[in-house]
Amino acid sequence: MDRPEYYRFHQGDRVLPFTGAEYDARLAGLRRIMADDGLDACVFTSMHNIAYYSGFLYCAFGRPYGLVVTATDSVTISAGIDAGQPWRRCHGDNITYTDWKRDNFWRAVLSVTGAGKVVGYEGDHLTLDRKAQFDAFFEPAAARDVAPATMRQRMTKSAAEIALIRQGAAVADVGGYAVRDAVKAGVREIEVAMAGRDAMELEIAKRFPGAEYRDTWVWFQSGINTDGAHNPVTGRVLQRGDILSLNTFPMISGYYTALERTMFVEHVDAASLEIWQANVAAHEYGMSLLKPGARCSEVTEHLNAFFAERDLLQYRTFGYGHSFGVLSHYYGREAGLELREDVDTVLEPGMVISMEPMLTIPQGQPGAGGYREHDILILTETGNQNITRYPYGPAFNVVG
Secondary structure, three states: OOOOOEEOOOOOOOOOOOOHHHHHHHHHHHHHHHHHHOOOEEEEOOHHHHHHHHOOOOOOOOOOOEEEEEOOOEEEEEEHHHOOHHHHOOOOEEEEEOOOOOOHHHHHHHHHHOOOOEEEEOOOOOOHHHHHHHHHHHOOOEEEEOHHHHHHHHHOOOHHHHHHHHHHHHHHHHHHHHHHHHOOOOOEHHHHHHHHHHHHHHHHHHHOOOOOOOOOEEEEEEHHHHHOOOOOOOOOEOOOOOEEEEEEEOEEOOEEOOEEEEEEEOOOOHHHHHHHHHHHHHHHHHHHHOOOOOEHHHHHHHHHHHHHHOOOHHHEOOOOOEEOOEOOOOOOOOOOOEOOOOOOOEOOOOOEEEEOOEEEEOOOOOOOEEEEOEEEEEEOOOOEEEOOOOOOOHHHHEEO
């Protein structure tokens, strides 16, 4: 039997989260980047850039995946284990590589790029081992890191992306209300989290009947578990007076949205209420600062001063917000659009960013726990539009 190194396996109808015209516009932007940098081809290996330029969101399971873009072609490279699914879920061509001989992935990529070319790669994703394979197979005339330029392209959203992000924010709200309904003393964190996740997955299926359903999750934290923003769910049992952190994260075709709220079970004590109200005030102040022309670092300094005046700055644990788009807890990041001291990006219309101040008061101090509010805002020509609808603050979020 003649077993090929790679082949095309195309079957079924194409199903994508955006139109072909949307992907063509993204590829046109990428090709301008390539032309400016003298690149013959780009070889993408990250989930976020492959999804952004083709729509395909891979599941690696230890195997390499790629997207090759030249001046004329856009080709996803996928493993044989996935059969025709990558082709159905990508814009452009697809080549399937076999695992009957080591490094068939690179042979498939090389069939598109050719050898001796000027090739772009993602310096923040390609491992040392795979970079060595990249160099050995392509023998490139030059290799250049395109990750920063592609990140800048992803930071400004198209109308189609913003429409999807709006839907995602609405789904996050659905999850928030389901979590709120499930909260009561005696219930475990895991039970509350499952209620929110199930509600969101069903809502996504209703809004996007042709989508693949994957990766939606909830981090619901209570008591000491609220001290970190990304602390996983546990089996801790909720008690009256517990501080809670509601975090719902729907995933729609690789696009992440979020709702995060401080809550209390049945009762909030005076010390906790004072800190909570201060964090809510910072949240409202921060949202007022998000407008075109503002620098991320300047917004951060204003909020730092706000907390310092209240002797709370020492309890801040991370930045005040981040970009949205092709993003998840295990892939994707637009680090150039984060509200931190070391980010000087100027906000522009079409960017989508969160405002999410958090204070962590150590165990043993009055008001101990983690306080965080989180809304998603779209930058407009004159200011911003908040697309999160679930209420924040003590009036609505002392529950159970």
